[in-house]
Structure formats: C-alpha cells, structure tokens
Amino acid sequence: MTRRIALTFMALIVLLLVLAVVPLGLSMTQREQTSFRDTTQAANRTIAAAAEEYLSDHRSPAAMRRLLEQAERAGDCAAVFDTAGRPVAATGCPGRTGEGEEDDQAAGNWGDLAHQVLVHPGTAARERDDRLVVAEPIGDTTHPVGAAVLSRSAESMHDRIASMWWRLALIGAGALVAGVLLSVALARWVGRPLRAVDAAALRLGEGALDVRAPGGRGPQEVRRLASTFNTMAARMEALIHGHRAVVADVSHQLRTPLTALRLRLDLLAAGADDATAAEFAGAQEEIARLSRLVDGLLAVSRAENAVPRPxxxxxxxxxxxxxxxxxxxxxxxxxxxxxxxxxxxxxxxxxxxxxxxxxxxxxxxxxxxxxxxxxxxxxxxxxxxxxxxxxxxxxxxxxxxxxxxxxxxxxxxxxxxxxxxxxxxxxxxxxxxxxxxxxxxxxxxxxxxxxxxxxxxxxxxxxxxxx
Missing domain, CATH: 3.30.565.10 (Histidine kinase-like ATPase, C-terminal domain)
Incomplete structure (x- = not known):
C-alpha cells in the first residue's frame, strides 16, 4: 500500500508539473521571441528614420552612418536600399562582405526582401541561418523612397530561452524530489500503523491472544482502527480463555470421579454372578468411552492453547x-x-x-x-x-x-x-x-x-x- 500511495502521489505531481511548467515555458518562449522581434524591428525603424532624412530630404548621411556603425558594433548587419533596390549604405558583417558566393547569396536575399517592402510597403521579416532579418520601408508607406534591412543574430535569444527552460527544469525537478519525499513520508505515515495492525491481526490469527496493535500513530481513522482492533482482541482473549478454562477444568474434574467409579465397578464385578458381571462390564465400557471423551476434550484444549513456534x-x-x-x-x-x-x-x-x-x-x-x-x-x-x-x-x-x-x-x-x-x-x-x-x-x-x-x-x- 505504501508503494501505491507514493506512486499515485508522484504521478499526480508529475501531471501537475507538466500541466503547469510546460505551458509556462511555452508562453515565456513565445514572449521572448516576440520581444526579440519587436526590438529588432524598432532598431531597424530607427535606421529607416535616419535614412529618410538622407534619401528624401537630401540631408547629410552622417546620422544614418552613425546608426549603422552602432548596429555593426552591436553585432548586427544592416543595409539601406534606394527605390531601385540598390544598396546605398551597409555594415560589414559575416555573410555580407561582398566577396564570395555566400556573400552574393546573402546580398541577393537582402535585395529580394528590400524589393518586397518597396513593392508591398510594410514590415517584412525572415529567419535565416539562426538570424532574424527584418525590412522596413523608408518614408511614406504609400510611396517609399527606399528600404532598410537589419539582420540580428538570434543566438542570444536562444541562449536566454535555453536558460529559461533549464531553470524551469530545475524547478520542476526540485518540486518532483520534494513531492517524492513528501509522498514517501505520507505513505509511511499511513502505511506503518496499518502494517502494525496487519501484523497484530496475523499473530492473533496464529493464536497469540495477548497481541495488541500499537496506537497513537497515523491518521485518525487508522488510530481508531487500532483502538477497535485492540478492544476486539481483548474481548476475544477473555472469551476464549474463559471457554478454554471451562473445558479444561470440567474435563480435569471429571477424570477423578470417573477413575473412582471404575474402581468401584471393578470391585463389585469381582464378587458378582455371571449375569451381574456382564452388566458391570457394559457399565465399564461406557465409563471407558466417557474417559476417552474427556481425554479428547483435554487434547483439544491443549491444542487450542498452544501457540505455534514453527x-x-x-x-x-x-x-x-x-x-x-x-x-x-x-x-x-x-x-x-x-x-x-x-x-x-x-x-x-x-x-x-x-x-x-x-x-x-x-x-x-x-x-x-x-x-x-x-x-x-x-x-x-x-x-x-x-x-x-x-x-x-x-x-x-x-x-x-x-x-x-x-x-x-x-x-x-x-x-x-x-x-x-x-x-x-x-x-x-x-x-x-x-x-x-x-x-x-x-x-x-x-x-x-x-x-x-x-x-x-x-x-x-x-x-x-x-x-
């Protein structure tokens, strides 16, 4: 029973942890991804606003280049495209150096994304090679004057998500260990007094009438069960001892007068005639039968009083x-x-x-x-x-x-x-x-x-x- 209580309690804890921790982890993961996307888009909009002053108002590109340099120092890759989809300014970053087949492919992908927001003005986003690439139209959303593209590594976001899952896993494992310890303690608290009552009942069934179950431990229902068992055992002991005592005493007391009666009949039969002697012989047979009955009762009483020691x-x-x-x-x-x-x-x-x-x-x-x-x-x-x-x-x-x-x-x-x-x-x-x-x-x-x-x-x- 102890094992069943512990396993049931553990299964319930695991179920509660799964229902609580997994949805929480998924919600926090989604929130982290949304925050990362919003932050990346906000940084790209800042670059787009500075690029608008250069492309639309024909002001100095210094503010735009400063923001691009800041993005580069932060580990981001950014580029500004004009209405024809030609790069106006860009940062240097892996995959965007302008040399090699991989760089050309990256530049082409950025150009495709810039062309998409120029044709259909609006924010566009794409994930590629563990990086998030966002594109933002520059200027009026109806007639944009260019497009700003920002690529940011999602490695830090994945690290934060992994760290968050590890923390949740540790919290779940700690809760599970605490639940296991609690379930084992609860199962023992309930099971030990029940096992004690079971052992006492087994010994009582084997003939140890003086056995009693220890009380004062476990839940109230178990304590009441032990008290009821002890009351029953005490009454049963009194009844059985009284019954055995009566059988043993009566059987023992009968043996003496039976022996005396047999001796008297033997003396009377010795001097009697044949007919009377035959009657005395029949009486002696009945006394012998009664003696065997008394001996049998004594044997049963001894068998019932014996406590087995195998x-x-x-x-x-x-x-x-x-x-x-x-x-x-x-x-x-x-x-x-x-x-x-x-x-x-x-x-x-x-x-x-x-x-x-x-x-x-x-x-x-x-x-x-x-x-x-x-x-x-x-x-x-x-x-x-x-x-x-x-x-x-x-x-x-x-x-x-x-x-x-x-x-x-x-x-x-x-x-x-x-x-x-x-x-x-x-x-x-x-x-x-x-x-x-x-x-x-x-x-x-x-x-x-x-x-x-x-x-x-x-x-x-x-x-x-x-x-």
Missing amino acids: VPVRVDQVVDDRVVAWEPVARERRVSLTGRCGVRLTAYLSTGDLEQVIDNLVANALDVVGEGAAIRIEGEATRGRVVLRVVDNGPGMREAVREAAFRRFGNPEASGSGLGLAIVHRLITANGGTVRLQDTAGGGLTVLLELPPLPPQGAPQGLRAGS
Whole structure:
C-alpha cells in the first residue's frame, strides 16, 4: 500500500508539473521571441528614420552612418536600399562582405526582401541561418523612397530561452524530489500503523491472544482502527480463555470421579454372578468411552492453547517413525499400514504437531477399516507446498458428514470421541496449512494435508523435529 500511495502521489505531481511548467515555458518562449522581434524591428525603424532624412530630404548621411556603425558594433548587419533596390549604405558583417558566393547569396536575399517592402510597403521579416532579418520601408508607406534591412543574430535569444527552460527544469525537478519525499513520508505515515495492525491481526490469527496493535500513530481513522482492533482482541482473549478454562477444568474434574467409579465397578464385578458381571462390564465400557471423551476434550484444549513456534520438520522421518509405532496395532487388526515420502521432505511446523496429527489420522482409520484393508501415508513436494496424504480403502464418509467432520463432535457416525479430526484441523491450520477430506478412488477416505514449506529466508537448519 505504501508503494501505491507514493506512486499515485508522484504521478499526480508529475501531471501537475507538466500541466503547469510546460505551458509556462511555452508562453515565456513565445514572449521572448516576440520581444526579440519587436526590438529588432524598432532598431531597424530607427535606421529607416535616419535614412529618410538622407534619401528624401537630401540631408547629410552622417546620422544614418552613425546608426549603422552602432548596429555593426552591436553585432548586427544592416543595409539601406534606394527605390531601385540598390544598396546605398551597409555594415560589414559575416555573410555580407561582398566577396564570395555566400556573400552574393546573402546580398541577393537582402535585395529580394528590400524589393518586397518597396513593392508591398510594410514590415517584412525572415529567419535565416539562426538570424532574424527584418525590412522596413523608408518614408511614406504609400510611396517609399527606399528600404532598410537589419539582420540580428538570434543566438542570444536562444541562449536566454535555453536558460529559461533549464531553470524551469530545475524547478520542476526540485518540486518532483520534494513531492517524492513528501509522498514517501505520507505513505509511511499511513502505511506503518496499518502494517502494525496487519501484523497484530496475523499473530492473533496464529493464536497469540495477548497481541495488541500499537496506537497513537497515523491518521485518525487508522488510530481508531487500532483502538477497535485492540478492544476486539481483548474481548476475544477473555472469551476464549474463559471457554478454554471451562473445558479444561470440567474435563480435569471429571477424570477423578470417573477413575473412582471404575474402581468401584471393578470391585463389585469381582464378587458378582455371571449375569451381574456382564452388566458391570457394559457399565465399564461406557465409563471407558466417557474417559476417552474427556481425554479428547483435554487434547483439544491443549491444542487450542498452544501457540505455534514453527521449526523445520523432516516429514519423511516422522512418517517412518509413526508407521513403525503403529504397525503392531495394524498387524493385530490385519490391516496393511505403509508409508512413502520423498527423500528429505521438510515442512515448517511446531515440534510434535505432525506426530500428533498422524497418530489421530491413523487411529481414526484403524477404527473404521475392516480386516484386509490398507492404509497408506504418502508425502511429496508440489506447487511450493508439502502435501501429505493419509489414504484408506474403508467405508469412506458421506459428503454431509465430511463438511462437519472438523467440528467438535461433528461426526455423529464416529466410533470414537469424534474429536480426532477437530484436533488435526486445529494443529494444521494453526501452523499455516490446510486439511481436506476427499473420496479415495475405488472407495475409502483420503485426508489431504498441505503443510507450509520452509520460509524463503530459511530457518536454522540445526533445529529439526523428529530427526
């Protein structure tokens, strides 16, 4: 967002500079050219007025020659022509010395311009070789007695225009630099507190309920957002801690009377007849089921209270270890349990979470598949993620049940406590992964886990869980 604000602000500044500086520069350029033309024509009219006294009134040409000499000293070239177009007096200047082909061409061009104003009285101007040549009729504009021609170099005008454009460019560049600095400062002023709120929200989503966004910085709306977020986080922390405390306390308090009740039933069953002993055995099974339910609630509570601290985990080694641990149970139930993962397949998880996930999934699968079934654990790296599949060919799961399977007691058809998949979902999502249930081709259920890989910056490779 900071970059977008800065780029938008810079684009606006560039647009304003273009709309303001370029028209100003063009206007000043036109004004400079007009001023240069007017000044040149005024100087030529002065020469024409002095030449009129000589050609019309037959006075001394001294005033005319003095003006021509002044024009020559100023770097101008000037000439006075009579009514026949013949030069009466002229200054010496490059291109008008009267020698060489280039001089003749210049003299011819001046003569053509003089003839033009004699035939059509009025001021005429022409640009040639970076010089401005102006011609003015001498005397009455109806019946002129001659023509005055003045050529002035436009180099000084171009230098002034170039200097003016350079100044405007420097002003524009300075304004652009100031605008960039201002836009970056503005973007940071707005973006930093928003990033802080975003980071706090991310940590809150990962389970750090005590996180709070820093307030007192940025615009008023951002400060209000941080305050609202902190209020929400505080209320959420109180509610979740209260909920977890109730579940943990109730579950813990239930274990003691359940244990005492089981011992009493064992004592009563020891001296009872066969029929009564069978009833006691049924009661003990229900107590065992209730104990498993309490243990599941405690496991969910511990999973929800845990804050993930991811480290590199060798998925292939964890899978091999859990297959070895569960293989005797699978063999006893006549179920095939195999594992196959890519070599050195590594994910980024909290220590012990992957073991608990695999244990729950294998236990659930062993509870539902029958004799002769198969359970496979497969792992591979694909599309920048580590994918782990637990596949069985058991009875599968209906779509309606799959949609609610990750909620506590969401599967009414579960043979156990119904909390195993809830624990799996909590552990995987808390570590930044995803978990889905799919049908196995040919029948059965596939649990698809997408685990986060190592971060781009890398993590200390010496910390490896399960290795």
